Amino acid sequence: MKFCSYCIVDGELQPIIEGLGQVESSCPVCGKRRAFIYDTDVNTELIGYFNELLEYYTPESMLPPDFPAEEKKLLVTELTDRWHIFNTKLNPTDVYRIMRALCAEKYGSMPNLFDAPVGIAELNDIEYLKSRSLLRSNSWDDFVESVKIQNRFHTNHIELDILNRYCSFIRKVYKKGTAFFRGRISPEEGFPTEEMGAPPSDKATAGRANSAGIRCLYLASDLDTTIHEIRAGVFDYISIGRFELTKDIVVVDLKAIDHISPFFDGCDFIINKEHLRRINMEIGRALRRSDSVLDYIPTQYIADFIKSISHEGKPEYAGIEYNSTINLSGQNLAIFYPELFVCTEVEVYHIKELRYDKERL
Numbered sequence: 074m075k076f077c078s079y080c081i082v083d084g085e086l087q088p089i090i091e092g093l094g095q096v097e098s099s100c101p102v103c104g105k106r107r108a109f110i111y112d113t114d115v116n117t118e119l120i121g122y123f124n125e126l127l128e129y130y131t132p133e134s135m136l137p138p139d140f141p142a143e144e145k146k147l148l149v150t151e152l153t154d155r156w157h158i159f160n161t162k163l164n165p166t167d168v169y170r171i172m173r174a175l176c177a178e179k180y181g182s183m184p185n186l187f188d189a190p191v192g193i194a195e196l197n198d199i200e201y202l203k204s205r206s207l208l209r210s211n212s213w214d215d216f217v218e219s220v221k222i223q224n225r226f227h228t229n230h231i232e233l234d235i236l237n238r239y240c241s242f243i244r245k246v247y248k249k250g251t252a253f254f255r256g257r258i259s260p261e262e263g264f265p266t267e268e269m270g271a272p273p274s275d276k277a278t279a280g281r282a283n284s285a286g287i288r289c290l291y292l293a294s295d296l297d298t299t300i301h302e303i304r305a306g307v308f309d310y311i312s313i314g315r316f317e318l319t320k321d322i323v324v325v326d327l328k329a330i331d332h333i334s335p336f337f338d339g340c341d342f343i344i345n346k347e348h349l350r351r352i353n354m355e356i357g358r359a360l361r362r363s364d365s366v367l368d369y370i371p372t373q374y375i376a377d378f379i380k381s382i383s384h385e386g387k388p389e390y391a392g393i394e395y396n397s398t399i400n401l402s403g404q405n406l407a408i409f410y411p412e413l414f415v416c417t418e419v420e421v422y423h424i425k426e427l428r429y430d431k432e433r434l
């Protein structure tokens with residue numbers, strides 16, 4: 074069976090297929106023209122990678138009886154939804170056919186890995202999780218409860234060495250001169266540039282990435298996200314400051330978690346991916362009016378830890394980048410050292426209309 078490098082979106086595997094240099098006029102699976110082809114009748118380069126990943130999966134019939142039913146999925150679903158290995162344009166039948174042809178020998182010996190639900194046994198192995206999981210054997214909710222109501226500064230519900238290691242996988246460099254935006258609801262005439270930055274320590278209120286009293290500059294990637302994030306009301310005037318980076322920096326890009334290949338870090342990433350995704354989601358989550366400032370504490374704890382990571386005596390990361398949950402296409406940046414940016418100009422906007430989106434509960 075033939076498929077192409079466009080059928081696969083995994084960052085480790087795609088270059089391997091392209092490196093084979095076999096270009097054909099079109100891919101028989103996805104239809105891509107002038108495609109780099111992998112032919113399972115001839116090529117063997119990917120077999121080892123998939124066999125290694127399949128080692129982590131156990132067929133339903135061999136899983137322990139207490140393995141949670143919701144964690145049992147078809148292999149095809151795992152490869153697309155959990156691992157993002159295949160292009161979302163491929164349908165499950167295409168993925169199944171590719172896997173069966175690619176791992177023909179494995180299919181011969183263990184067809185139920187491909188044809189019946191499977192699970193990752195380690196996800197349910199308390200002893201294994203204790204040593205290898207970011208949250209040890211705890212759930213995210215256990216961690217939240219521990220820092221909110223038990224022990225705020227010295228919780229033992231999280232393995233910080235593991236968090237440190239994953240931060241190094243999702244580093245992102247920003248060059249001097251890169252621009253981001255910050256908005257404030259303002260009078261009609263707007264604020265001057267010097268009033269657009271992060272408040273001083275004595276006025277710094279708590280946020281997702283900072284405790285009260287600790288300065289943090291919250292920026293957004295674009296104008297639309299900025300307006301969504303400040304949650305302006307209809308007819309409000311808002312001042313939007315353009316902030317320019319004054320030197321090269323490195324941030325932890327939590328959004329990049331989805332793009333870490335399972336072939337890059339093996340089983341440890343397999344058991345930690347969901348925890349890391351949760352951190353990205355929680356840090357970007359909008360607070361509802363009924364929420365308490367205590368709800369910020371879990372992500373403040375993680376942000377403070379990331380801020381404390383140093384290399385050769387200097388802070389390693391200048392901030393955290395995460396998805397905006399209010400404007401799904403946007404990104405936010407929480408900068409630990411507000412002086413890294415300078416506000417170069419301010420524009421005033423008037424909110425003419427708001428649109429509400431709803432769903433019936």
Ligand SMILES: [Zn+2]
Pocket residue numbers: 076077078079080100101102103104105108
């Ligand atoms: Zn293709």
